[in-house]
Amino acid sequence: QVQLQESGPRLVKPSETLSLTCTVSGASITASYWNWFRQPPGRGLESIGYIYYTGDTNYNPSLRGRVTISLDTSKSQLSLRLSSVTAADTAVYYCARGDRAPDPWGQGTMVTVSS
Amino acid sequence: DVVMTQSPLSLPVTLGQPASISCTSSQTLVYSNGNTLLSWFQQRPGQSPRRLIYNVSKRDSGVPDRFSGSGSGTDFTLKISRVEAEDVGVYYCMQGTHWPWAFGQGTKVEIK
Numbered sequence: 001q002v003q004l005q006e007s008g009p010r011l012v013k014p015s016e017t018l019s020l021t022c023t024v025s026g027a028s029i030t031a032s033y034w035n036w037f038r039q040p041p042g043r044g045l046e047s048i049g050y051i052y053y054t055g056d057t058n059y060n061p062s063l064r065g066r067v068t069i070s071l072d073t074s075k076s077q078l079s080l081r082l083s084s085v086t087a088a089d090t091a092v093y094y095c096a097r098g099d100r101a102p103d104p105w106g107q108g109t110m111v112t113v114s115s
Numbered sequence: 116d117v118v119m120t121q122s123p124l125s126l127p128v129t130l131g132q133p134a135s136i137s138c139t140s141s142q143t144l145v146y147s148n149g150n151t152l153l154s155w156f157q158q159r160p161g162q163s164p165r166r167l168i169y170n171v172s173k174r175d176s177g178v179p180d181r182f183s184g185s186g187s188g189t190d191f192t193l194k195i196s197r198v199e200a201e202d203v204g205v206y207y208c209m210q211g212t213h214w215p216w217a218f219g220q221g222t223k224v225e226i227k
Contacts, residue, residue, distance in 0.1 A: 045164065045207060047216040060215040094163055100146075100211030101154040103166035103175065
């Protein structure tokens with residue numbers, strides 16, 4: 001059974017960099033695409049970007065070059081870095097497997113941007 | 116970017132009665148391989164999204180057969196034949212044809 005677990009700081013200061021890790025178990029990280037999504041409080045879902053095991057990435061243009069997604073195959077982890085954060089980046093962040101119809105998803109981690 | 120529009124946004128339903136959610140995309144969702152990449156997700160309160168349907172009408176393993184998806188091109192529908200208490204939550208359609216993937220606003224299903 002494939003499981004994903006997000007982890008990282010729950011509070012980030014404005015203008016700093018948000019960094020999250022997603023640990024994958026039950027599947028090879030070199031066998032699929034891996035996504036990051038987010039969901040602001042009380043709102044809908046937004047695609048952040050995805051990575052293939054080859055290292056190929058695709059990012060949402062709305063994030064204006066602030067996002068980096070990477071893989072650590074030795075640890076079976078994917079990472080998200082979002083720079084220059086503002087309050088608008090406050091959200092639950094999810095990782096998910098697969099491209100175009102992601103499944104399954106991690107449980108999500110709430111990140112608050114505040115001083 | 117592709118815009119996904121769901122209706123209704125709120126759907127009160129009596130237990131045992133059917134429910135239907137509509138999803139319309141601003142562009143066709145037919146992918147280059149001929150598949151139409153429209154999925155439906157259920158998000159129960161306090162939980163992460165769970166995929167129910169992919170490629171318009173393919174039900175995921177473990178998803179009750181009271182859930183069904185249909186549609187083509189730009190117009191899609193999720194139907195619940197007989198709503199049960201465990202179906203309470205928010206339902207999202209999502210397109211995976213054009214990057215960035217896009218979700219509908221969500222439809223909140225509640226029991227009357």
